[in-house]
Amino acid sequence: MSKDHTAHRLTILGAGVMGIGITALALGFGLPVTLVDVDETTLAAAREKVRQQLKLARIMGTLPDGAEPGELVTTVSLEEGAEATVVIEAVTELAEVKAAALAKVSALLSPGTPVVTNTSSIPVDELADSVARPEDFLGTHFMNPPYLIPMVEVIRGRRTGAAAEATLKSALQELGRTPLVVNDNPGFVTSRVLHPMINDAVRVVQEGTAPPETVDALFEGCLGHRTGPLRTADLIGLDNLADSLRVLYERTGDEGCKPNELLLRKVREGDLGRKSGRGFYEYGGQLS
Numbered sequence: 001m002s003k004d005h006t007a008h009r010l011t012i013l014g015a016g017v018m019g020i021g022i023t024a025l026a027l028g029f030g031l032p033v034t035l036v037d038v039d040e041t042t043l044a045a046a047r048e049k050v051r052q053q054l055k056l057a058r059i060m061g062t063l064p065d066g067a068e069p070g071e072l073v074t075t076v077s078l079e080e081g082a083e084a085t086v087v088i089e090a091v092t093e094l095a096e097v098k099a100a101a102l103a104k105v106s107a108l109l110s111p112g113t114p115v116v117t118n119t120s121s122i123p124v125d126e127l128a129d130s131v132a133r134p135e136d137f138l139g140t141h142f143m144n145p146p147y148l149i150p151m152v153e154v155i156r157g158r159r160t161g162a163a164a165e166a167t168l169k170s171a172l173q174e175l176g177r178t179p180l181v182v183n184d185n186p187g188f189v190t191s192r193v194l195h196p197m198i199n200d201a202v203r204v205v206q207e208g209t210a211p212p213e214t215v216d217a218l219f220e221g222c223l224g225h226r227t228g229p230l231r232t233a234d235l236i237g238l239d240n241l242a243d244s245l246r247v248l249y250e251r252t253g254d255e256g257c258k259p260n261e262l263l264l265r266k267v268r269e270g271d272l273g274r275k276s277g278r279g280f281y282e283y284g285g286q287l288s
């Protein structure tokens with residue numbers, strides 16, 4: 001047991017959209033978290049964003065009543081995160097960046113500590129080549145914002161061991177999430193279906209058939225989606241979406257996954273969605 005009286009303590013790599021969200025969820029359920037990124041400025045901003053997400057999650061009633069928040073440590077040193085019971089990697093969706101981070105962190109951990117990639121699309125078995133013990137390695141696909149979405153897609157790689165899967169499931173249960181296990185392939189289930197669909201929605205906007213507001217209104221009003229595809233793109237982050245589509249295109253050859261020119265232009269111009277304040281919509285000072 002950790003000093004915070006929870007069975008698990010997490011180390012999370014990457015203080016971006018997902019690292020911040022998973023950290024806020026874990027703290028809200030009382031788990032201690034060590035959040036690691038490559039620079040102190042990012043980490044300072046992340047502390048404030050975590051605090052805001054915790055506040056929002058409490059207002060929305062998605063955290064357990066009366067739970068003492070877990071302790072948060074932010075650091076640029078991977079060594080400080082070596083005592084975790086589970087490590088979750090949520091760094092940029094570039095295979096070489098993930099491989100380097102996973103190699104470093106897995107070498108520091110005791111055998112039997114699950115190392116989990118929160119990749120959107122890169123096959124787990126491909127990344128498993130870079131970790132010290134492939135049997136301890138598997139994937140999750142937490143969605144944004146983690147405190148609001150109760151289910152987590154879990155990806156079992158070809159070399160993932162039963163013990164790692166069981167430990168990850170117990171941590172997800174402690175986080176109040178329901179795991180659903182799928183097999184390994186580019187994009188797994190959700191990204192393989194959702195990301196090309198969003199790419200098509202961007203194409204519809206680019207071709208002038210309808211503006212983003214109308215596309216989203218049709219998906220929400222006619223198809224019953226909670227959030228339309230362009231608002232979802234802004235929530236994901238347009239840079240991350242483009243990276244994920246590239247991963248899918250390179251590994252499947254599916255032309256529908258080739259990132260659309262309008263999407264790439266927005267990324268080039270720094271319009272990344274909610275996290276930068278503008279994407280397909282404007283966000284005046286809202287939470288990322």
Ligand SMILES: NC(=O)c1ccc[n+]([C@@H]2O[C@H](COP(=O)([O-])OP(=O)(O)OC[C@H]3O[C@@H](n4cnc5c(N)ncnc54)[C@H](O)[C@@H]3O)[C@@H](O)[C@H]2O)c1
Nearest residue numbers: 014015016017018037038090091092093101119120144236
């Ligand atoms: N954004 C979403 O909605 C979403 C949903 C599910 C999964 N994902 C996946 O989660 C992962 C993270 O996505 P994101 O949207 O949070 O990205 P992001 O661009 O917002 O953040 C990535 C963070 O990783 C940090 N980083 C880069 N290299 C690092 C290293 N070696 N060590 C520590 N930190 C490092 C960066 O500084 C940055 O803060 C990606 O694999 C993405 O595909 C994203």
